[in-house]
Amino acid sequence: MPDTPDYSWPAVEKRRVIGKRTSRLDGYAKSSGTAKYSYDIQRPGLLYGAVLTCPHAHARLTSIDAGAAQKSNGVTAVELLAKPGEEIHYAGYEVAAVAATSEDLARDALRKIKVEYEVLPHLVSERDLAKAGSRAKPSGEQVTGDPDQAFKDADAVSEGFYGIPVINHCCLESHGQVIEWKGNQFEYWPSTQNLSGIGGDLAKVLEIPATSVHTHMDVMGGGFGSKFGHDRWGEFGARLSKKSGGRAVKLFLDRSTELQIAGNRPSLFAKIKLGGKKDGTMTVWQSESWATGGVGGGGLPAGQLPYVFRGVPNKRMTHTSVSVNAAEERAWRAPNNPQLSYVTCCAMEDLAAKLNVDPVAFFDKNLDYAGKIPGPEAYRAQLKKAAELAEWARLWHPRGQSGSGSVKRGLGIGFNAWGGLGHPSKCLTTINPDGTVKVELGSQDLGTGTRTVIAMVAAETLGLPVAAVQVRIGDNKYPPSGPSGGSTTVGGVSASTRKSTMNALAKLFEVVAPALGVPADQLEAADSKIQVKGSPSKNLTWKAACRKLGTKSIAEMGENAQRGPGGLIGSGVGGVQIADVSVDTETGIVKMNRVVAVQDCGLVINPKTAESQCFGAVLLSISAALTEERVMDPVTGRILNADMEFYKLTGIGDVGEIIVHLNREPEHDKRGVIGLGEPPVIGGIAAIANAVTNAIGVRPPVVPLTPDKVLAALEGRNA
Amino acid sequence: MSRTKEPEERATSRAGFSRRGFIRGVGLGSGALSAGVLEGEAAAQAPGAKVVGPGAAPVTLKVNGKVHQLSLEPRVTLLDALRDRLGYTGAKKVCDRGVCGACTVMLDGKAVYACNVLAIEAQGREIQTIESLSEGGTFHPVIKAFVDHDAQQCGFCTPGFVMAAKAFLEQNPNPSYEQVKAGLGGNLCRCGTYMGVRKAVLQAAKEMKGAPHA
The missing domain is CATH 3.30.365.10 (Aldehyde oxidase/xanthine dehydrogenase, molybdopterin binding domain)
Structure with a gap:
């Protein structure tokens, strides 16, 4: 050697x-x-699994009887997943599963399972913090500098409310697996982001040696952060195969269940008050934020605001985590970052408008508050490039000054930061x-x-x-x-x-x-x-x-060995995105004209697929900014749009043009290879919301910016 | 907004007998359920009509030119028959209710959502799946264009997009960029490959004119 x-x-x-x-x-x-995706795997004598879920947001299961299901045509095994007396905390929780010779027969059997519940009170919306009661867990106030004095000294103060709801992962290949149990070992075809680890993790809960699991997966149909674990369905899927004499069982969640329990991104709501000087300097940040990531509460770690512009000298922040009766959050491409970028960049553009400062100049001025990596100068260069590609000088106008026609055009900015080691x-x-x-x-x-x-x-x-x-x-x-x-x-x-x-x-x-x-x-x-x-x-x-x-x-x-950056790989990147929209003030419809994404990712190995990552990230941002939202029914506690007709992903005709500019100068290249999946997905929502606000002159506070919200903002119905 | 093809149009099979049509029927307020069922019964009992089900019945499907004899319950969708019984797994089950287009196949030359067509209704018709576009080791120009423009990431929506694009181009051999955006509106992607798809369809349009392909 x-x-x-x-x-x-x-x-x-x-x-x-x-x-x-x-x-x-x-x-x-x-x-x-x-x-061949795991969803496509076919084995001799393949059986199909199906899952029965709890229809109530909060309930105690009082009885469960699967006797008739056991005898149902084609059924080979039944697993009961909740016991009498068990408290269930969200609709969609798995209570029973069956394996049968076809998917239809498995579903027939599920309908024969008798389950009784004692329904308990639920809370499914965190939007109104005052109604959260004991479900709200505030963290302590964090203060830096002297925010009160800074507000007194400010030339202008801007106050606003900003919200970004829970959204779902909606992976096109649903969550699940094929498992074929042979003796004391099994073949495992999951849909996973964690090929090397998932089999051993599942073996542990099944109490068999990790070496007994052979995990395979050629390709996978989307994860976005929601497919690291084997999940409960891995465990009961394995048991169904074992109980069926080792015949392979294919068990993937149906779309409704997938949307209910297999991944969601926490919300973030915030009341933000900012102060600044005439020269465009932001001097003080004050935020009262809250969020939910499901039954465990969740949302952002305290002290994560303001995003990117962390170094503002005077800050006061509180954050409250709200537990709601919905499934647990999962990592969602750049966990919490899009939400943080959204509330930060929107609140900052509102302050810029109060100060009558062009947002490009305003963000440029305040970039001294950005951390050392990638650093203020790197961001400034990106902001300049993005403004040039978006034709900012030609197209931007002060907020609300967008002509007399009913269709108004506007531009807005969003920032991102990520590690990527x-x-x-x-x-x-x-x-x-x-x-x-x-x-x-x-x-x-x-x-x-x-x-x-x-x-x-x-x-x-x-x-x-x-x-x-x-x-x-x-x-x-x-x-x-x-x-x-x-x-x-x-x-x-x-x-x-x-x-x-x-x-x-x-x-x-x-x-x-x-x-x-x-x-x-x-x-x-x-x-x-x-x-x-x-x-x-x-x-x-x-x-x-x-x-x-x-x-x-x-x-x-x-x-x-991940001993830190150096040599081949690096970490710490930034990016700036500018959105260009047209808003029809009569219908409230937002039309995407263009998004410019300027992004650093170190040494680029394959520019073709790297650009695809950025295109995809921007498209996810457009979807989250304009159409996506998990809608909860306060009465039943269920998700109203656990399907793909009403859980709206953006379509090919709903997006305008996207310009991707990857920073590939020698100073970027020499930092080595840095991951690119997360950063470009972060700043787009802020950019689009700021562009809409710039176009119509008022801020619709909560995304997605569906026509009703745009019209409400125009009519002053924001409270 | 951008969907020029109504889901119903794509979903409804020749005899108007589809899951979506049925669901739409029963959604029409009080009395509609019984009316719908009665209509269905009337149709089933019309002179000469063959009554099948609810148990398995013989079904013959012609897929990519090859005839398959199956025994299927009448409720089995074309998608499930293709995937689970015949091994044509290129069409994907994603929304399973005629929204996303991942299961797009062609029936008598027209793009349909295979999750919204019953297998028994596809009898006597030419069923073409994505697998037919790479037979004999050559790739259809649409497939090549999707690779050239990286119009795919995870790829789960891609076969459906390729089939929809092929059907679209056969009807619109010279599409404008705007027509491509509207014409492919019946398919959804989560990874965000639309920019590549638009370019791929335009490239395929050019190449298909030069080289007719199945």
Whole structure:
């Protein structure tokens, strides 16, 4: 093994694969429908699971009788998931599950299960804090500087109310799995963001050895933070298979249940009062915020406001966590950050309007309050670039001064910040005597392009075309890799792949060095050849070099241990987004003209899929800003829109143009690879809400900005 | 707003016998349920009408040119029959009620939501699934265009989008950008691939004109 090789990324001018627009490797399989999701897995004698849930938001189960279900046509197993006397805290909680020979027969059986409940009082809305009573848990007041004096000294004070409701993950591939139990072990096909970890976690609750679970997953249909655990359905799905003599059971939640219990993002409501000076400096921040993340309360950790502009010298903040009768929150792409960005950037644009300062100049001025990474100057450069791409100078007008026509145009700004440090990851590279190369990691590709990035890094290192590298992920027999959350995957897998492929290449150099008559450290891999540095004509083709291995393959590991940034990977990025909208003041309909997203993500391995991440993130922001909301019925305590007709995802015609500008200058590149999934999803909601406010001259305080809310704001009905 | 094809139009099969149609029928206030059921019974008992169900009945489906004999309960949707009984898993079950388009297939050349068509109603008709677009190792231009423009992330909505795009382009061979935005409005994506889809459909339009494909 050579001494601590220099694993650094090749210099920009030497890269042949990294940084080139590369189509995703599984693109044809996905687009042609041949890719097999866990939802598509078929096994001999496959059974179908279905779940009965509690219809009440708060109840005590008094009796449950599944006798008739047990005898129902096609049923092979029944699991009771709640006991008499058990208190249930939200509608959608699983009380029983069955396995049967078809999905229809499983549902027939569910209808025969008799459950009785004693209904208890519930609270499902946190919007009005005064009604939350004992469900509200305030945290202590946090004070910095002298907010009272700062308000007295302020040239202008702005006060407002801002709200962003609970939204759902709504992964298109529902939550669930196929499990086939054989003896004391089982085959497990989950839909997960945590391939290496999920099987062991499930084995633990089933009280069998972690090594008894073989987890597989080629592709997965969306997670967004909601698919890290095996969940209760993993546990009872496994038991249904075991009880059915080991026949495979496919159990995925139906759409209604998925929307009720399989993932939601906490809300955030805030009354915010800000003070500032004529020159555009914000001098004081005061906020009283509250939120819910379901039965456990939740929302943001205290002291997270203001977002990005954390260094404002005078602050007073309180936060109250409200427990409601709804399923627990799950991580949602950049947990809490979109909400924090929304209330911060909206309140700040309102102060800018009070001070009669252009928001670009206002945010620029206050960026001294931003933290060291990525730092005020990085944000200033992004703000300038975003303003240029959005044609701010031409299109922006002071709030409400948008002409006499009924359709008003407006622009608004939102900021983001994220870490994105790579997670722990191990990679095994095998170089075979026939020249084939295999790269194996227990990672997963959520659709972000992970598989492609791994192949690109390996190809770059080995001097091979991308197609010559066989990437193997999605199986827990491969070396473990971290879960895909928090934009940690690209850093983790690119670093471990780089190290593993370099280690394997060093071994190959040792074998072929005698044939080329130079020491191993004088060799390099390029253009499918192993050649002498400085004398490329002295070379062996890749295949000829590999033949020198005789009968033995090379197999070398590489690891990203997440000891902190440095070398291959980094962390700490920022971004600025500007939205451009037109609002019809007669109908209240908001039309998206354009969103500009300027984003830093360090070294970009595949610009094609990186841009797709940004496009997707902006589209999620548009959806959250204009249409998405979990609507709770205060009377029944149920979700009114647990379906896809009324849980509104934005459509292809509902969005305007999106301009993505990735920062790829040398100063960004040298920071190494940094995750990109979360940051661009953060600032768009704020930008859109600010653009609508800029257009119509008044602030509709709570998103999504559906026509009724826009019209109410125009009519002054905000209270 | 952007959906030019009414869900009902896409969902209703030739005989007007669909889950969505039934649900719509029973939603029409008091008395509608019994009226709907009576209508259904009347139709079922019309001279020459064949009564099947509720138990399994023989069903013949012609998928991508291949004939399959099945025994299915009449309530089984075309989507479940394709996926669970015949192994055509390219069409995905997502909303399961005719909203998202992930299960889009073509019936006699027209795009439909397979979750809203009963398998028995698809008998005697040409059913075309996404699997037919990559037969023999060649990819339909729409598939290639989706790859070229990265019009996919997790990919779960993608086969439905590809089928909808193919059907759209067969009806609108020279679409404008605005027509693409409206014409693909019957499909939903969660990852946010619409920018790529728009470009892909325009590219496919150009390529399909040059190379007719199944």
